[in-house]
Amino acid sequence: MATSILDLGLDRTTEVVADSDDLRLVxxxxxxxxEAYEELLTRFQxxxxxxxxxxxxxxxxxxxxVQEVFLKVFxxxxxxxxxxxxxxxxxxxxxxxxxxxxxxxxxxxxxxxELDPSAEESRSFEEVVADRAPSAFEAxxxxxxxxxxxxxxxxxxxIFRDAVVLRDIMDxxxxxxxxxxxxxxxxxxxxxxxxxxxxxxxxAGGLDKAASLQLVPKPAE
Amino acid sequence: MxxxxxxxxxxxxxxxxxxxxxxxxxxxxxxxxSACAQRLQAxxxxxxxxxxxxxxxxxxxxxxxxxxxxxxxxxxQRTRSTWAGRFAPWTDRLELSFNNLMRPFALPFAGGLLxxxxxxxxxxxxxxxxxxxxxxxPAIELVTTPVDGTVVGRPGETPGTILRGPALxxxxxxxxxxxxxxxxxxxxxxxxxxxTEDVKNMIVYSQFIPATYFGYPVQGKVxxxxxxxxxxxxx
Numbered sequence: 001m002a003t004s005i006l007d008l009g010l011d012r013t014t015e016v017v018a019d020s021d022d023l024r025l026v027x028x029x030x031x032x033x034x035e036a037y038e039e040l041l042t043r044f045q046x047x048x049x050x051x052x053x054x055x056x057x058x059x060x061x062x063x064x065x066v067q068e069v070f071l072k073v074f075x076x077x078x079x080x081x082x083x084x085x086x087x088x089x090x091x092x093x094x095x096x097x098x099x100x101x102x103x104x105x106x107x108x109x110x111x112x113x114e115l116d117p118s119a120e121e122s123r124s125f126e127e128v129v130a131d132r133a134p135s136a137f138e139a140x141x142x143x144x145x146x147x148x149x150x151x152x153x154x155x156x157x158x159i160f161r162d163a164v165v166l167r168d169i170m171d172x173x174x175x176x177x178x179x180x181x182x183x184x185x186x187x188x189x190x191x192x193x194x195x196x197x198x199x200x201x202x203x204a205g206g207l208d209k210a211a212s213l214q215l216v217p218k219p220a221e
Numbered sequence: 222m223x224x225x226x227x228x229x230x231x232x233x234x235x236x237x238x239x240x241x242x243x244x245x246x247x248x249x250x251x252x253x254x255s256a257c258a259q260r261l262q263a264x265x266x267x268x269x270x271x272x273x274x275x276x277x278x279x280x281x282x283x284x285x286x287x288x289x290x291x292x293x294x295x296x297x298q299r300t301r302s303t304w305a306g307r308f309a310p311w312t313d314r315l316e317l318s319f320n321n322l323m324r325p326f327a328l329p330f331a332g333g334l335l336x337x338x339x340x341x342x343x344x345x346x347x348x349x350x351x352x353x354x355x356x357x358x359p360a361i362e363l364v365t366t367p368v369d370g371t372v373v374g375r376p377g378e379t380p381g382t383i384l385r386g387p388a389l390x391x392x393x394x395x396x397x398x399x400x401x402x403x404x405x406x407x408x409x410x411x412x413x414x415x416x417t418e419d420v421k422n423m424i425v426y427s428q429f430i431p432a433t434y435f436g437y438p439v440q441g442k443v444x445x446x447x448x449x450x451x452x453x454x455x456x
Contacts, residue, residue, distance in 0.1 A: 032295055032299045037295055049279040050276045050277075053277065066279075067283070067287065074291065149270055168268055168271035169274060171272075189238070196268070
């Protein structure tokens with residue numbers, strides 16, 4: 001059991017400075033090449049959106065943050081000196097912007113009442129009807145577990161959440177996370193450890209597939 | 222290795238961030254300790270759940286907004302790459318401020334300018350618009366001197382002209398006349414020649430265009446030469 005687990009990401013070596021691809025793209029962006037802008041969006045708009053969404057758990061805010069991130073990227077590309085990868089740089093901006101958005105929400109939006117329909121209610125007919133899950137039970141279980149995980153992530157201390165999301169969802173190495181969050185490697189390890197432990201504890205009382213109803217075929221008596 | 226230490230190392234173990242000796246020790250402990258094995262399993266499940274968390278595709282509207290943003294920023298960058306473009310926002314702002322400042326004065330200024338043009342046109346342009354049917358209006362000039370007069374002559378006589386300037390001959394009679402504002406001879410002074418009856422008649426029956434001062438007829442003086450007065454032929 002443990003052996004298969006340890007195969008994941010063992011002895012990873014990751015680039016922590018900009019590679020030639022990054023430098024070429026940055027140079028093209030500085031030159032105002034249209035393809036460079038297109039390439040930057042193609043490479044990073046989805047990861048930046050995913051990261052913002054996982055840090056904020058709010059689609060609308062995540063959209064605003066992503067726009068702000070790319071505005072800063074476009075306007076500050078001249079100041080990118082290649083001391084980190086382009087990915088790390090953009091993720092760092094995203095984390096900072098998400099942090100600002102969270103702070104703003106904490107200050108201003110606590111007393112607001114949501115008027116928009118929930119994400120579940122606003123889903124299109126096709127999204128509601130289409131069911132590609134292997135079985136109804138699996139789908140329900142998976143959805144419930146995902147909802148619990150989302151809720152647990154939302155309740156997690158933002159400092160730990162940043163580290164866990166960057167590691168387990170965005171798949172960044174410890175070095176990249178350290179550069180993104182501008183903290184030491186030891187701090188990164190500590191935050192990931194504490195974040196995972198906090199998540200595990202929150203989910204411990206939740207759904208457990210193994211403990212759920214099991215139907216065992218028996219001959220009729 | 223105690224369970225507490227092992228549980229601290231499970232997280233870096235999952236990420237492959239343990240030295241080989243530590244990793245062996247942790248694995249050996251996990252193999253013999255069910256509590257730590259359960260912790261490892263739970264964290265591994267959590268990790269795989271997090272990895273499997275649906276990553277919703279970026280909304281089409283947001284992707285479109287990002288492309289518009291990129292297009293605007295690219296245009297902005299290209300504009301700012303030239304000196305003119307770099308200063309364009311400042312010059313635009315200055316121009317706008319100046320326009321806003323001048324806007325309240327535009328109508329009064331245009332009105333004043335138009336009024337001034339009309340007034341000065343009326344004063345300085347001769348016979349502005351209509352001419353007198355009699356042709357007796359004085360010339361509208363700042364200052365004029367009496368000009369050549371027309372010798373009307375007595376009734377029945379052919380009017381002649383009075384010579385001035387280079388046309389004068391040595392034997393011409395020269396008279397300095399004082400012309401009043403009506404164009405009539407008010408006084409005279411003989412400069413050369415004698416005052417004869419013919420000369421006197423000619424002077425008395427002559428009509429001059431008076432001198433003007435800012436368009437108004439005034440008294441003035443003019444020297445005239447009378448040629449062959451004795452013979453009555455005037456040129």
